[in-house]
Amino acid sequence: MKGFEVTMRFVDEFRQPELISKAAEEIRRLADPGRHYRMMEVCGGHTHAIYRFGLKDVLPSNLELIHGPGCPVCVLPMGRIDDGLAVAQQPNVIFAAFGDMMRVPGTQGSPLEHKARGMDVRIVYSPADALKLARTNPEKHVLFFAIGFETTAPSTALTILRAKAEGIKNFSVFCNHVTIIPAIRAILDSPDMRLDAFIGPGHVSTVIGCRPYEWIAQNERKPIVVCGFEPLDLLQSIVMLLRQLKAGEAKVENQYKRVVPWEGNRAALRAMSEVFQLRSYFEWRGLGFISQSALRIRDEYAEWDTEQRFSVPGVRVTDPKAAQCGEVLKGVLKPHQCKLFGRECTPEHPIGALMVSSEGSCAAYYNYEHRKMATANILIQTA
Numbered sequence: 586m587k588g589f590e591v592t593m594r595f596v597d598e599f600r601q602p603e604l605i606s607k608a609a610e611e612i613r614r615l616a617d618p619g620r621h622y623r624m625m626e627v628c629g630g631h632t633h634a635i636y637r638f639g640l641k642d643v644l645p646s647n648l649e650l651i652h653g654p655g656c657p658v659c660v661l662p663m664g665r666i667d668d669g670l671a672v673a674q675q676p677n678v679i680f681a682a683f684g685d686m687m688r689v690p691g692t693q694g695s696p697l698e699h700k701a702r703g704m705d706v707r708i709v710y711s712p713a714d715a716l717k718l719a720r721t722n723p724e725k726h727v728l729f730f731a732i733g734f735e736t737t738a739p740s741t742a743l744t745i746l747r748a749k750a751e752g753i754k755n756f757s758v759f760c761n762h763v764t765i766i767p768a769i770r771a772i773l774d775s776p777d778m779r780l781d782a783f784i785g786p787g788h789v790s791t792v793i794g795c796r797p798y799e800w801i802a803q804n805e806r807k808p809i810v811v812c813g814f815e816p817l818d819l820l821q822s823i824v825m826l827l828r829q830l831k832a833g834e835a836k837v838e839n840q841y842k843r844v845v846p847w848e849g850n851r852a853a854l855r856a857m858s859e860v861f862q863l864r865s866y867f868e869w870r871g872l873g874f875i876s877q878s879a880l881r882i883r884d885e886y887a888e889w890d891t892e893q894r895f896s897v898p899g900v901r902v903t904d905p906k907a908a909q910c911g912e913v914l915k916g917v918l919k920p921h922q923c924k925l926f927g928r929e930c931t932p933e934h935p936i937g938a939l940m941v942s943s944e945g946s947c948a949a950y951y952n953y954e955h956r957k958m959a960t961a962n963i964l965i966q967t968a
C-alpha cells in the first residue's frame with residue numbers, strides 16, 4: 586500500500602469510507618490554499634457520479650469541478666430530434682432509440698409524446714435490438730436514432746455491417762454520433778474558459794485509448810487523467826492531477842487501466858472506420874458548429890443511412906431564450922445558475938436535454954444537490 590493507493594477488484598472496494606477519507610486527506614494536503622483550481626470532468630458519467638456520491642463535500646473549497654460537454658443526449662441540437670421524428674411520421678416507420686432519448690424535447694414534443702399521439706416509437710437497448718425489430722417487422726422500416734460518442738459508435742457500425750451481411754433493407758440509422766476530441770478543443774478555444782486540468786472520459790477512452798489526448802498535455806500544457814466512475818477513481822484522479830500541477834508537469838495519465846488500454850480498442854476502431862467518415866462540420870448544442878466533430882455513414886453503406894434514403898428536413902432550432910443550456914454545457918454556469926433551473930425546468934418538465942439524461946448536469950444537480958437542500962430546508966422548518 587502506498588498512501589491510499591491499493592489494489593482493488595470489487596466495486597464496494599472503490600467505495601470504502603476509510604479509503605475515501607485518506608484520498609480526501611491527500612487532496613487537501615496537495616492543494617495549495619493560495620490557489621484556486623478549476624478541473625473539468627469531460628464525461629457526463631463523471632458528473633453523475635460526483636453528485637451521486639456527494640464528492641464535492643469532501644473536496645477543499647478552492648478546488649472547483651467544472652462539468653463538461655460529455656453527455657451525448659445533452660449536446661444534440663433540438664433540430665436533429667425534429668428531423669428524426671419528421672422521417673418517422675411517414676407511414677410504416679418504427680422509430681427506435683435508447684431510453685434516455687425518449688423524454689428529450691423536440692419542438693413538437695419528445696419521442697414519448699409522439700408515441701402518445703400514435704407514432705410507433707420503441708425503446709431499444711442496443712442497435713442490434715433495432716435490427717431485430719427490422720427482422721421481425723419486414724413490412725415496416727425501422728429507423729434507429731443513433732447517438733453517442735465513440736463509446737457507442739462501434740456497436741452502430743457493427744450493426745450496419747450485420748444488416749449488410751444479412752441483406753436486411755428495411756433498416757436505417759439516423760446517425761448523430763459525435764467525437765470527443767473536437768469538443769475538448771472547442772472548450773479550450775473558448776475565451777471565457779480558464780481550466781487547470783481535465784478529468785478525462787472513461788467510457789470513450791475504452792475505444793479511442795489515451796494517445797488522442799496527448800496534444801492537450803503537450804500543446805495546451807494541461808494535465809489530463811483518464812478516470813473511472815467510482816468515488817475512489819475520481820478522487821485518485823484528482824490526486825494524480827494535483828501531483829502533476831504541483832510538479833509543474835502536464836502529461837496524460839491513465840487511472841482507469843483496469844478498463845482502458847492505452848492504444849484503445851483496435852477492433853472497435855476498425856469497425857468505425859469501415860462504416861463511418863467524419864462530417865465536415867456538425868452543430869453541437871451550446872457549442873455551435875464544430876468542424877470534423879461528428880460521424881456520417883460512408884456512401885458504401887448508403888442503403889442503411891436514413892439521411893441518404895429519406896428526405897430529412899434539416900430543421901434548425903434556437904433554444905428558448907431564457908434556457909442557458911449552452912453556458913452550462915461549456916461549464917461557464919453551474920446548473921442552478923440557469924434562470925429556469927428548478928422552476929420552469931425540472932426533471933418532470935424538462936426544457937433542455939441536460940435535465941433529462943441521467944448524465945446531464947442539470948438532472949444530476951437537481952436529483953442529488955437540489956433535493957438534498959430542499960429536504961434540509963424542510964427539516965429546519967419543522968425542527
Ligand code: SF4
Pocket residue numbers: 907908909910911913920923924925926927930931935936937938939940947
Ligand atoms: S435548467 Fe433546463 S434550461 Fe436551464 S440549462 Fe438546465 S436543462 Fe437547460
